[in-house]
Amino acid sequence: MGDATSAEQSRQIRLIVCLSVVLAVTAKLFIYSSDLLRDPDNWWQVKVGLDMLANRMIPVADTYSHTFAGQPWIAKEWLGQVLLASAYQTFGWSGVIAITVSAVSLMTFILTWYLSAAFKPVVTVAVAITVTFFASSVYSARPLIFSLPIIVLWTAVLFQTARERQPPPFWLLALITLWANLHGTFTFGFVIAAVAGLDFLARARLSQPRVLAQWIVFGLLCPLVTLINPYGIKAILATFTVASGNEAVAQISEWSPLNARTDVLQEVLLLIVVAALLLTRVRVRWTYAAFFIFTLHLFLAYSRFQYLWLLLVPIVLAPDIAQQFAALSLRSWMGEARDGLERIIAKHHRRIAGVIIGGWFAVCAGFLGFSTVSPGAQTSASGALAFARTQRLSGNVLNSYNFGGTLIFHGIKTYIDGRTDQLFLNGFMNATAIMATAAGKPVLQKTIEDHDITWALLEANDARIPFFNELSGWSKAYGDEFAVVYINGN
Template sequence: MRTKWFKLGYGTLIVVFILLLMPKYSYNDPDTFWHIELGRYMIAHHTVLHHAIHTFYNDKLPYIPHEFGFQLLIAPLYQAFGWPGIYLLTAICLFWLIMGLLRLGKVSRKELGLPEEHPLLLPFVLLITSWIYYNYFKGRPQMISSGMIVWFFVYLREFQLKTSLKYATAMLLLSCAVANIHTGVWLVIAVFTGMAVLESLLEKKLNLRRAAVFILVWLSGLLNPAGAKSLLYIFTVTHNHFNMLINEWQPIQFNRIENLPILLLLLFFAVTLPFSLYKKPFRFFLMAGILYLGVTNFKQNLFMWLFIPYFAGVFFEVVPYFRSLSLRLGRGTLMFALTVGLSLNIVCIFTVPPVIDVRAYPVKEMDYVLEHAAQGVRPRVLSSYGSSGYVMYRGGDVLCDGRQDPFITKASAGPMGWTAFERSMYGFSEYLPDIVKFDHPDFLIVKNNSSTRLYQDWVKTFGTPVFKGDYGSVFSL
């Protein structure tokens, strides 16, 4: 009877926890708009894009299709159900991630000969999940790839314990899937595999079967439309440090109050290391890699959140009271509770679909532009980098969208020698008239929070705005 009430109470708490991960916070990211549009285009034209679309360059700029799989997933969901459709994918990914993080802690304990279950593991995983959800589950590829990488790692560690065909097959499939859904993070899988190779060499366990599986994991990543070029995408976007112009690529400022959870995570990570390394080479390799990624920038800090259960799973052994606690929540009960919570959230978001924030995106401004543009022709609209994805999604051609690689090429260079990407980042300044003269947009959208001096200069140059909305002003050119 005690166990029954425990499961009922624990399961209810998990349902409540999932309900607190409110769906409306999972969609409002500027990249989601152009992901949807690229997916719609590929479905309509039955092709994988190797060039930028809906830009000022008439589809002449080359593009590496490093996220095409994700785009082909969310576009039909959006077309069928609108924004709630994207949450359907989010809910599935969240379920998969929670189960993966829990399994990650268990496999860590299993490697060291400890009981896989621990009562503190699940609450810790749920706490970690809440941060990941609110900061990274925003209608972007990482909401799928994060779970894939966690599960790849789980199967890799299981494979090292027992060279089973099912684990090897899962690793190959996940390697190929990541290479097609979010290729930019595939290198993490390649590095994890390399760590396992070194581990096997040091422990004298690198036999023919292991070596063949590791090599196939690497080769399976090449099974994507752009091949090796896509796998090395990170070196394209970091060329000339273009990526540093985007906030999430910049170094983390640990002294800022909004980054307090990241700082606490780093400190907790440091505290767990003496208890979790156990003089195991692989754990040292992983510790060094995760520490590097975790402190580099906000974008890569996600990996520290994903792999903290691997280290913390052993740390919980220092809490004496919980060692003897026999009450556990079964896998079936957990899955049922997660399903109930996520199902209720799905009902909520279908009942009250999210509305695009008119202050964050040029919603009314694009209504005006499309109403006054030539029929049957996509208007050329110059807007800031953060809003151009929305403009593209609504039906305008843009100077630069959320992808970097087409827009940092020499072919897109213009005034001041800036590429299209640089012009979209630096352009809303005293240089805006020169950029407008070079790029010839039909409409210009500027934010309401622009400098008063600059705005007055733009009015002198472009004339009085033809429309003012909640987001900004529209100039007709």
């Protein structure tokens, strides 16, 4: 009876701890809500969704650029774009922020709940807050945000199932099908399932052939069910264009490797983790080590994928760490007498949970009712576009990469934009990069001729500006802190 009571109190306190962490993270995200719209891709992700809602069709060819118009292009993250667009239609950019924060809140709850199943509350809070803070670089109004709660739940359930030597829950197939329609990272689900399956095999060996067969069937079904999307196999193939290292990878910061000189916090965290592993001599299974190394490789190789190591490794390692270090574990904490605060929380957990959940909805409603947030001037080029409309500038534009999203949103065909996973390849990105070098002037001149460029929208610090000042017939027509416009008077 005592053990049952202790377990029930543990679940009650865990629930309050998880909800409290969620509320804290939510409040922080709303306070710094403008950061969630800092990515230039926020613009075109919403616009693509709006066009799908308006046309009731999914795109199969590019209609947003003048350089690759008509080339094959699929909105492989169509459902995520539709969700963002629906939020925009209802509440404007505040709605986009709210649905983004909601996805992070759900991810935070799932993460904290599974951590709290291994760690005592104070350790759970410390780990959850640390992880969500360091993973915040990917908190942005893009379809990726909807994959975060899915990948955390997918990983937690599969590794827990393997640890318990149980067959994988086949309802997860519906989850990865949803994931495949939300964001291209669903292929990571295959890798996670494979490692979890190996972990089961390492634990059970061949003593449970029926369960092993279920793991094999589950693994085979994973790629098959992800074909349930508007594009079929194309959605999977599109994810490998970047993984294969296309030319855009070297040109875009989010695909760059960890730079210890600039990514100081990430380096410090990594060093702390390595030091902790060495000093404590924590023992991990070879399957966990393989997962650690795989996600660490992604952490070091691509800034974009640092969140995988940050979010998933704690979930995978938490049970083993808690088992080896009793001072951190939930089980040890459950054996202790509850203090006054803990008894109050357990006794009134329903009311407290209701207050926290009500507070979460109140914060969201208040934000939607009073916020006027919108993407910043760094990506909007609002003054320059207002000038272009006033002057009725027409024809093909040459734009800086970070202005591609706002041009798409405002119905202006781009020279280049953020859809470099499928477009702007075959030497195009490399030529664009060369324009910003000392040898770039002839490349710029050829580009203007080949693409019949009549005006340019550039960031104020764009390295091509001196070349435009030297080109015959070109003159600066507008400039502000963030953008300049050049027009061809010929």
